[in-house]
Amino acid sequence: MDIRVERTSLPKAKPDWDNLSFGRYYTDHMFVADYTEGSGWHDLRVVPYAPISLDPAAMVLHYAMEVFEGLKAYAAKDGRVLLFRPMENARRLNSSATRICMPDFPENDFLEALKVFVRTEQDWIPRQADTSLYLRPVMIANEPHIGVRVSRQFQMFIIASPVGAYYPEGLNPVRIYLEDEYIRAVRGGTGFTKCGGNYASSLIAQKKAEKLGFTQVLWLDGVEKKYIEEVGTMNVMFMIGDEVITPELGGSILPGVTRSSVMELLRSWNVKVSERRISIDELYSAARSGDLRESFGTGTAAVISPIGAFSINGELLCVGDGGIGPLSRKLYDTLTGIQWGSLPDPFGWTCEVPL
Numbered sequence: 431m432d433i434r435v436e437r438t439s440l441p442k443a444k445p446d447w448d449n450l451s452f453g454r455y456y457t458d459h460m461f462v463a464d465y466t467e468g469s470g471w472h473d474l475r476v477v478p479y480a481p482i483s484l485d486p487a488a489m490v491l492h493y494a495m496e497v498f499e500g501l502k503a504y505a506a507k508d509g510r511v512l513l514f515r516p517m518e519n520a521r522r523l524n525s526s527a528t529r530i531c532m533p534d535f536p537e538n539d540f541l542e543a544l545k546v547f548v549r550t551e552q553d554w555i556p557r558q559a560d561t562s563l564y565l566r567p568v569m570i571a572n573e574p575h576i577g578v579r580v581s582r583q584f585q586m587f588i589i590a591s592p593v594g595a596y597y598p599e600g601l602n603p604v605r606i607y608l609e610d611e612y613i614r615a616v617r618g619g620t621g622f623t624k625c626g627g628n629y630a631s632s633l634i635a636q637k638k639a640e641k642l643g644f645t646q647v648l649w650l651d652g653v654e655k656k657y658i659e660e661v662g663t664m665n666v667m668f669m670i671g672d673e674v675i676t677p678e679l680g681g682s683i684l685p686g687v688t689r690s691s692v693m694e695l696l697r698s699w700n701v702k703v704s705e706r707r708i709s710i711d712e713l714y715s716a717a718r719s720g721d722l723r724e725s726f727g728t729g730t731a732a733v734i735s736p737i738g739a740f741s742i743n744g745e746l747l748c749v750g751d752g753g754i755g756p757l758s759r760k761l762y763d764t765l766t767g768i769q770w771g772s773l774p775d776p777f778g779w780t781c782e783v784p785l
């Protein structure tokens with residue numbers, strides 16, 4: 431499909447590249463496409479960044495019919511601009527959309543849209559260490575209709591934000607609070623999707639954790655409240671003895687692109703990786719006995735986020751010596767090295783944007 435590009439006549443001032451933090455600045459343009467039942471996706475365009483117009487009866491505003499993605503564009507030292515496994519995002523967007531009864535966005539058009547959009551915004555890709563251009567594709571149901579049914583009209587847009595570290599801690603270990611009151615997801619629900627509703631319902635626990643001095647929450651399964659699922663906005667991994675354990679996907683956990691990349695990297699280094707259920711009791715015992723050597727969250731926004739301590743039932747349990755573990759450091763360096771094009775990419779994960 432053709433993508434029309436309309437450039438802004440009023441480019442914004444660029445931010446202070448050394449103080450980006452996460453999600454504070456937005457670029458000059460956005461990608462937009464519309465969907466109408468019967469005609470499919472049409473009018474693919476890159477246009478000046480501007481508020482979108484929505485009828486107050488638009489279904490997304492009433493019934494949260496929204497799904498999104500997150501990925502990054504990286505500026506390599508040799509001048510190339512790279513995306514990381516964008517087809518994984520294309521596939522996951524469609525898997526989320528199917529669950530919320532929204533249409534597929536063709537995967538090849540998704541990739542083409544990213545390339546055209548990122549090429550238009552190339553001056554917004556930060557060059558500083560550990561910075562990137564975060565891309566946020568979003569699909570919404572914008573048909574004006576307040577009866578509860580599947581929408582017949584949708585909009586897809588992609589915005590971009592130059593970002594630094596997601597957490598103010600950067601690579602320094604975060605402290606995590608075990609949430610035992612609220613739950614994030616149950617099997618059969620929407621936990622495996624990136625739909626806005628998952629994040630809205632998680633905020634109350636995040637607020638509680640922050641008030642108690644923690645960065646994020648550790649979510650338990652919604653049935654027995656016994657097995658570990660995720661950490662806040664990330665998947666989670668534990669190194670117990672010589673084994674790295676991550677909760678198995680089962681419908682309630684987000685299938686993270688960073689999660690699967692980390693597992694592939696670990697296996698290529700002959701580290702034993704298990705996707706299996708891990709109970710809070712197992713974590714507690716491992717932390718008490720000193721077998722819990724490392725733990726970290728994985729996510730596009732946060733990359734690898736070492737966890738220094740867990741608060742479990744009022745007890746603060748340290749992970750290893752509370753610092754950045756050697757495996758977390760190696761994973762961060764390798765993954766970011768591949769993403770920024772400074773290390774070889776034996777897995778073929780990076781995808782160059784033609785400039």
Ligand code: COI
Nearest residue numbers: 500501663729730731732
């Ligand atoms: C990501 O890691 O890209 C996310 O989507 C997490 C969060 C910023 C919502």
